[in-house]
Amino acid sequence: MVSPRSRVIAGTVAITGLIASALAQSASSLSFEVSESAPSGIAQTVDLSFGGFGIEPSNLFAYTGQDEPNRLSITLLENLGNYTGKPPHIRLGGNTQDYMIYDGSQDEWAQITNPDEKGEGNIAWDNMLIGPRFFEAANRFPTGTPFTWGLNLAYNKDDYIDRIVDMASQIIERCDNLDIVSFEIGNEPDLYSTNGFRNGSYVSSVYSEEWHERAAAVYEQVLKPAGLPTNFFEASGTSHTSGTTFEIEQMDQSGVDAKFNGVEYLTSWNQHCYSYFVDVTQGKALTMDLIMSFDYVESQFADWVTQIEQAHETGFPYALREMGMVGPLGVANVSDTFGGALYTLNFLLWAASLNMSSVQFHMTANSFTTAWQPGTNAGSGPHVRPIYYGHAAFNEIIGPTCAAQIYQDTLSNVPSGYSEYIRAYSIYQGGSLQSITVLNSKVSNTTEAEKANVTVSVSLPTSLAGKMVHLARLTNEGTDAKFNTTWNGVSFEQDSVGTQTQVDDTDETVTVGDDGTLSFSVRDAQAVVANLESPLGEGLEPDQSACAAQAARSPGTHRSTAASSSESSSSASATSKPGSNKSSGEDGSSSSGGADSSAGSPALATMSTGALMTCLVPFVSLMTGFFLF
Structure with missing residues (x-):
């Protein structure tokens, strides 16, 4: 390394x-x-797993290993968990979640191309087949890792309910080492018309109907038998919102966060954005001076600050589940430098000060904007990048207190x-x-x-x-x-x-x-x-009451051990807005090697055209498909 x-x-x-x-x-x-x-x-107290990572599903094996575990990935995640008592929150999601279906006979340490695909889309919504090895690999993350798992909403054949229920069932049954805290139904539905998954009339009200139907089925057939709450699903996973029907305010009006047949399924809002997106961001050439400017970074996320405010008006938290310094794959000699460490530490501190509930830095095996390189890429082997140190600094700063x-x-x-x-x-x-x-x-x-x-x-x-x-x-x-x-x-x-x-x-x-x-x-x-009064990292202990309160906000599959970060590293992720009056529900390595196709002041409220284009993260890839896998 x-x-x-x-x-x-x-x-x-x-x-x-x-x-x-x-x-x-x-x-x-x-x-x-x-x-x-x-x-x-x-802002509210910072969840111990706040600074997390997003892994493109087609790249899972690159990070976890195939028949042998990737020790670099596992050790680095354990290091971060040791600072806070809880591993970083992982989102397993991205464009490729909407290409994957489960096949129990597929026994490879990889996803494979479906030889019998029949789906629609620029890349079909049944293009990839995964089998039991996929879940075995995911289950290698440190014990109690909070997990948001992306499910395929794009799949639209007659058996779509059976397919999504089957996938959710495999996750809950096979990944008992993980703290599954939420399902994300669909990736960037605001682009479903563009990428051919749906027709041009696909708007948030239609999305709301599809989302609710699938959430209800997964709850009744998978979560309810497992004793998990109804509030287990994230929406909307959008790449951009300005000028669309997918702003949170409009999603609220479309009823995504409303009860469906008397049951509430939403646990958190979920959006995506990058500070700079190559070949998409307009008006600014990428330079080190530009990306190291905190003013620039804040301006690029200005419209997202408004989205945070809209989320809190609904009583539900806001998570930035996919982001990065430079999308889609970073740029060598820019995002893989020490500048990335400073960018990362500042962004995490700033995001927490804005009341985001969680941030996931997106990772693919061939990216230059990830915290570590899990395998060989561009002539270099596995190694730690400076960005990782920004995560380590943030975790040691917040410590294990939950307060x-x-x-x-x-x-x-x-x-x-x-x-x-x-x-x-x-x-x-x-x-x-x-x-x-x-x-x-x-x-x-x-x-x-x-x-x-x-x-x-x-x-x-x-x-x-x-x-x-x-x-x-x-x-x-x-x-x-x-x-x-x-x-x-x-x-x-x-x-x-x-x-x-x-x-x-x-x-x-x-x-x-x-x-x-x-x-x-x-x-x-x-x-x-x-x-x-003391060296950083010394003298801080978990606040049992604060940790219990955080765990109660989003009880996952490890909920029975989540009350104290000192007892277990599996406490559930904090995602609720303090004082929210929302109920918690009912009582009681890739075979194709690649990447995702998607890729300060709270007073900032207006997004520039350049910022909007930056957050149209998947557009170029949807048109060309050149870095999907």
Whole structure:
């Protein structure tokens, strides 16, 4: 896994970096105020599995392994679960979920092309056959992994109910190691007319009827006998909404979240979007400066912020189940660099501060925008990418408490040229300030020997004067670095299977001044977490009450062990809006090798044409089909 260009990172590297940083050219300071108690309007507590991954179904075997497990994937997911006590939430879904049907006689460690396909669509809705091995492979994810599983809505032959019930039954019966918390019925139905699954009159009201009929059948025949709740289904899995009938507000009017024959089936809204989509995003050429601009990223998701607000008006949570830095497959030397680590950490913090319930970064085996490469691609073998370190940082920041809340801070006196590249977030545990994260994404490549620093001045309450603060850094030699990232002195690149290895145990500390001022520096292309009174990752324990409340929001197949993250890593995903009055229901490796075809301020409310085109994620692939598999 370790590239020939990699080197073992000695424990002195971080110290040397700090000395060099102190001698580097300086930039002026920025300042902001942080309260000791959680401010009003702060987002809900962050679920322990919040920062997750989406795996294209046709690429499942690439990530889990075929007849032999993929140890790199499993270890990396276990690492993230060790930070919080719960594995990352996985969505197994994408365009290929709408091509798959189950065949019990298909015994290969791959999906195969259906020799007798009869379905409609640019790629037929019965194009792929999967068998028992598919579920055996999926069941290898760490015990208790929260799972959203995509079901085939496109399939429309007379036996469509039998087909979807059969698939759901196989999932529940065969994947007992996983915490199945929801089914996603259909992938991006807003594009069903374009891709030939339905005719041109396919609108959200028709989708609502099809969705409800299938949800009711799956519940009655699969979930109810298993003792699972009715609220088990996600809608709408859309790629874009502006100008369509698939905005959440309109979906609400179409009755997707209404009761069907007296029963409520919806558990969460579900949408997809990417920050940049190659050959689709208009008006902006992809550059490192562009994708590292937090202003740009926020502008691209502006319309989705409105969707979050609409979701919460319905009383149901909002999950971004498919997203990425650059879609559909990333771009080498952009999304596979250290810049991806900073992008990822910021996006997860920002998304949590907006009250998203969960985020899944989409992964395919041949993508350059995934957290790790599971096999050989473009001449390189399996390895960890910098993006993974952004996930690790986020998970260690929120910890295992089930009580973390994130607030985006308002900055002042930001140095010239930095406003679009600097963000700060305060993290509260149980309502009290625990840490402050500052990100500086201004591009500074490995060739720049001297890198600028921004001095951060945080105004804290004087009650915190004299407190020791411990700093943890997400760092590398430059934005363009592909290997040897470290997070809080940890590397995941010291062996072939992603083992967490402490390569630097330096404890960098600062003290809050008598006037409540906390000062530290953040180098260009770096992020710093300032943690009060103890090194980050120490001293936090699960809050039993908070963990039980999170688990109760979305009881999955491991619901009996989900009340405490300290007892089991299988606690169910938190997805409900606090105070929601919605009921919980009734009482009581790919054979074809490839990819998915789909691919800050809350005040942002209007989406530019470029942003809209970015989130038309599958359009190019639907027209060409060049990266479907």
